[in-house]
Amino acid sequence: MNVPTPGSHLTASAGSRNEQTRRHNLSTLLTLVHHHGALSRAELTKLTGLNRSTIGALNTELASAGLVFESAAQESGTVGRPSPMVNPSADIVALAINPDIDAIEVGAVGLGGEVLSRARRATASVPTPSEALEIALELIEDVRSQLASGTTIVGVGVAVPGLVEADSGTVTRAPHLGWEDVAWGEQLSDALGLPVQVGNDAAVAVVAVAVFGAGQGAANLMYLNGSASGIGGGVIAGGTRLVGANGFAGELGHTLVNSEGDACYCGRKGCLETEVNLNRLHAAAEASGIAAADAVAQLAATSSGPFAAEVDREADVLAHGIANLISVFNPEAVVLGGFLGDLYGARQERIRTGVLADAFAPLGDNVRIERAQLGDELLLVGAAELAFGPLLHDPSGWKAKS
Amino acid sequence: MNVPTPGSHLTASAGSRNEQTRRHNLSTLLTLVHHHGALSRAELTKLTGLNRSTIGALNTELASAGLVFESAAQESGTVGRPSPMVNPSADIVALAINPDIDAIEVGAVGLGGEVLSRARRATASVPTPSEALEIALELIEDVRSQLASGTTIVGVGVAVPGLVEADSGTVTRAPHLGWEDVAWGEQLSDALGLPVQVGNDAAVAVVAVAVFGAGQGAANLMYLNGSASGIGGGVIAGGTRLVGANGFAGELGHTLVNSEGDACYCGRKGCLETEVNLNRLHAAAEASGIAAADAVAQLAATSSGPFAAEVDREADVLAHGIANLISVFNPEAVVLGGFLGDLYGARQERIRTGVLADAFAPLGDNVRIERAQLGDELLLVGAAELAFGPLLHDPSGWKAKS
DNA sequence: AGGTTATGTTCGTTTCGACCACAAACGAAG
């Protein structure tokens, strides 16, 4: 972007000191190898535009901190001296936790984004905050014991299905968990002696999608996830996640799609979440003689009957809702996760043409619609990204404690 | 924001050279005094966090380039040596042009945001691109002749009611003007020998609102403007304008508000723009015996009859639409311009309570709803901001040509 | 062997911060 678009520099940010340059460059390098995977020094030079000397110095600093390590050059087959690869050190680990209505899941994710180990425990009922905390701590023990010795844990990231106050790590309101104003992050941090970052699950997921998943490389991205608890979402706009004034932006499940629709618990009616809905799918499946538990797996099974009609209807409404949001965000990619991904799998053409027909003229044409990848690792990787955040922002002065 | 929210540093941006630090600091300083008005050197020191020596040096550089000038300290009444004020130099001028369906308007805006002179010519019919170009050039002559000698024109900003390709300055599609794929920016630049930046009128307006208008200080802001040509809008999110993949984000006039509503030219039905509409107001006004031309002025005049009923209906729909968008963007302020501002003036309580009742629980509570200020200067100031962009981004190496 | 691409090291430049001397305001004491 050579020519600045209007409004690209509204806030006069703080002044930049000389040493911040170093921080920024270290951060850039580490973030690059973390998100992109191993890169040669020559590639880093090109990508950053920095001088070879500088890349060398920065690289040495990161390596001596144990954050990256160099390995032999790849067989390139081209002329010229081979350039050694700079790898993210998988010994640098973030823990990821996802407390949900029916289970607690914990994982360990290495720098580079690989899930190194994980553990999950189903709960008989929706866990209370203290139950969840207890189970999480036990699972963390499990997960840590599976890690190779010599790993360093930089912190913990938590993905919670609810509104979260990021600064304090407080769960303001998680309706499906029944939690309200719980300082879960603080409690966890006290118990572990590690820094803990808490985020909304959809916000966490969209980051994972953007960095490691189907949305890789897209600076403008919409993610919609369908689960038993409704439709959550997140937006990446201009390379940054849409946060909003209170961190609550991106409640995409509550955009209007049908003004004659059912009442939503949010107080309105006809929200995307009330019209495109797992319960409705389950009910229609049973009306067609399909067990509710099999509904998602059987989405494409029948072409007639009440179930197929409901699947068609939900596909149409989803397309309508996506088109509506496209005219607001003008994204280059829309990623669908959870049962929305399955719905898209079963009615791909219907949804795709529906979006095209419905979207404001030029906007829909170039949009990529995709199912989420990463599957059940999505939230873990995203939550780990939360925990990696401070390290990625400022790798200077960081030392692996090992 | 000490704790990074998830996704605040997704893109690994380019490396930072040493001299970019200087550029950034000069940019920060100049942008501060341009947006905020005159500031003392001590205040600049506090705001930027830079050292006094550095502020002094930067300031000297900006002053010798003619971009700012120092003046005597303000009478502060406090102890201590007074700190001289750093003022934006109003001799640095940007030209602003707004071609519209019934007139062409041109203004000259000084650094600091003051409109120094302006000229407007009404047209009998919708101007063709070449007619508009001719008139604009004449008006520019007018406007320039009114400027004090010694002013330097840094560039030209154009606000066009239509889709614009920012990089090339091409008007892709301006339905109400009937323009399509017009390289107006290039033509103007060739004729004037000045750099020209072209932007969508709503995008330009939201920048003006955010920087100098009712949205001052809000990092998350929604602007909705109602005109004869429909409803345009723009969004500031996280201190930056929402741009989208192709620069078309923020088509807020085409969000669904009533799925049983009228057909919209965008291909859907029940868009905000088709439901809240100047034509409908005019028709209802005439049914109540009010001349269409007086409708906007008389919005609050009657409390019964078809006109009042229509005003009520549009207010309700607007509130509904705003609430819907609030759940997506979580802004701290919503600014209404054009006839939407008048509508808000006439039905302030109705709209405010409607938004509160309708918005997703905690999001609506803290939103500030306001009418746009700046009036008919809004587009000029915003377009000028476009033209100032390159200078504000990189003041280094810039010299007033006088 | 020659060309190509890359690393490593030294040196110079840019830029900022720290420090010291000094300046300009207020206010209290003589």
Add this chain to the structure above:
DNA sequence: CTTCGTTTGTGGTCGAAACGAACATAACCT
């Protein structure tokens, strides 16, 4: 009313941090 101390801030010099340029050298292909 004058004087002196306190407070706040400017101006200039010096040192430190960081990056880029240049040169020598290393590894690979043809």
